[in-house]
Amino acid sequence: MYNVAEVNAEACVAQKGCRLCIMYCPEANCIQLDSQNMKAIIVESRCKGCELCVVVCDAAKHNAITMVAR
Amino acid sequence: MANRIQINKEFIDIMPQDYLDLVDSGTFENPNRGWKDFGTATELIAEHSLCAGCPESIAFRHIMASIPNPEDTVMVGSTGCTSLVFPMIAVHNIHSLFGNQNAIATGLKRALAVRFPDRVKDVIVLAGDGATVDIGLDMTLQSWFRKERFTTICFDNELYANTGGQESGLMQKGFLAKMAPVGKRFEKVRLPEIARESGCDYVAIMTASKPSLVEKVIKQAVLIAREIGPTYVQIYTPCILEIGKQSMEGLQEMRTSEAPGERFKFREFISPEAQSFLDGLAEKKKAEKIAATT
Numbered sequence: 001m002y003n004v005a006e007v008n009a010e011a012c013v014a015q016k017g018c019r020l021c022i023m024y025c026p027e028a029n030c031i032q033l034d035s036q037n038m039k040a041i042i043v044e045s046r047c048k049g050c051e052l053c054v055v056v057c058d059a060a061k062h063n064a065i066t067m068v069a070r
Numbered sequence: 071m072a073n074r075i076q077i078n079k080e081f082i083d084i085m086p087q088d089y090l091d092l093v094d095s096g097t098f099e100n101p102n103r104g105w106k107d108f109g110t111a112t113e114l115i116a117e118h119s120l121c122a123g124c125p126e127s128i129a130f131r132h133i134m135a136s137i138p139n140p141e142d143t144v145m146v147g148s149t150g151c152t153s154l155v156f157p158m159i160a161v162h163n164i165h166s167l168f169g170n171q172n173a174i175a176t177g178l179k180r181a182l183a184v185r186f187p188d189r190v191k192d193v194i195v196l197a198g199d200g201a202t203v204d205i206g207l208d209m210t211l212q213s214w215f216r217k218e219r220f221t222t223i224c225f226d227n228e229l230y231a232n233t234g235g236q237e238s239g240l241m242q243k244g245f246l247a248k249m250a251p252v253g254k255r256f257e258k259v260r261l262p263e264i265a266r267e268s269g270c271d272y273v274a275i276m277t278a279s280k281p282s283l284v285e286k287v288i289k290q291a292v293l294i295a296r297e298i299g300p301t302y303v304q305i306y307t308p309c310i311l312e313i314g315k316q317s318m319e320g321l322q323e324m325r326t327s328e329a330p331g332e333r334f335k336f337r338e339f340i341s342p343e344a345q346s347f348l349d350g351l352a353e354k355k356k357a358e359k360i361a362a363t364t
Contacts, residue, residue: 019106019108019109022108022109023105023108023281024128024321025128026120026122026123026124026125026127026128026131026320027117027127028113028115028116028117028118028127028131028134029112029113029116031109032109032110033109033110035110040109046117048121048122048123048317049122049317050122050123050317050318051123051316051317051318052123052317052318052320052321054318055318055319055321055322056321
């Protein structure tokens with residue numbers, strides 16, 4: 001079992017210009033911006049499960065990312 | 071010089087997808103590249119083997135997004151956690167022996183000037199605090215004394231993280247590490263001040279908690295090194311394992327250490343020549359903006 005981040009598309013506010021998780025993810029090309037729907041998407045094979053995106057998202061009170069077991 | 075980064079058509083079917091993405095949407099030859107490309111463009115750094123949540127990899131990402139012209143940049147690395155990342159970056163790089171990274175960069179910069187007299191070539195040294203301050207202090211200082219025109223970036227994690235936590239010159243006084251149980255008896259080496267006195271034209275000390283600030287500092291440091299003289303940037307990248315933090319606490323650790331009065335509060339020193347150069351750049355940019363709107 002391995003924990004990876006998952007974005008709740010309804011709660012994600014990337015269309016308003018938020019890039020917090022994309023900015024602070026330590027892994028390159030791991031959190032991408034879906035430019036059609038303007039939502040953050042996680043590339044699960046690159047996610048190491050550090051939860052930093054959850055911390056920055058929760059600190060901004062968006063609460064759009066959770067950790068799920070894979 | 072457009073489209074210098076191309077792929078041979080014969081190779082398209084056998085190259086990995088990551089490589090094709092890099093050719094397709096990597097931010098080469100883009101003068102306005104910066105952290106804003108995150109999420110939409112392919113980054114010049116790929117899956118590396120640093121720990122989950124390592125602040126050093128955040129700093130590395132921000133730096134790779136900020137260097138002004140990656141296609142004409144050569145980076146020089148040294149032994150340490152950074153040497154786990156250097157094989158995974160899309161910029162020419164040299165792995166030096168432990169400590170002599172600034173000496174190698176000196177020779178490289180001179181050789182590039184002879185080999186490519188009509189092209190701008192940047193050299194960037196990126197090493198940990200052990201390589202910069204302890205083992206390679208001689209080479210670091212000598213390159214500044216000689217006013218060699220390249221940028222030195224030091225990832226300061228305040229100990230030898232890769233080998234289990236031994237004491238380093240940049241460790242703070244009194245700090246207890248796993249392999250330094252007595253606690254450090256001396257003050258943290260004040261390398262930014264030493265750099266200023268040794269002839270660096272631009273010195274900055276900071277953490278990697280703000281990508282916009284990292285971008286601004288790295289761009290300034292590289293441009294000044296290109297035209298004026300040596301530059302030095304010291305970035306706090308705490309080792310979360312060695313200071314006993316969880317993987318998601320690295321960012322908060324950096325923010326705490328850069329609060330007013332703390333040891334990594336953002337400071338920069340700009341020499342008068344470098345300042346007039348930066349003013350000239352800002353004026354040029356302003357004029358271009360006005361020309362674009364009218």
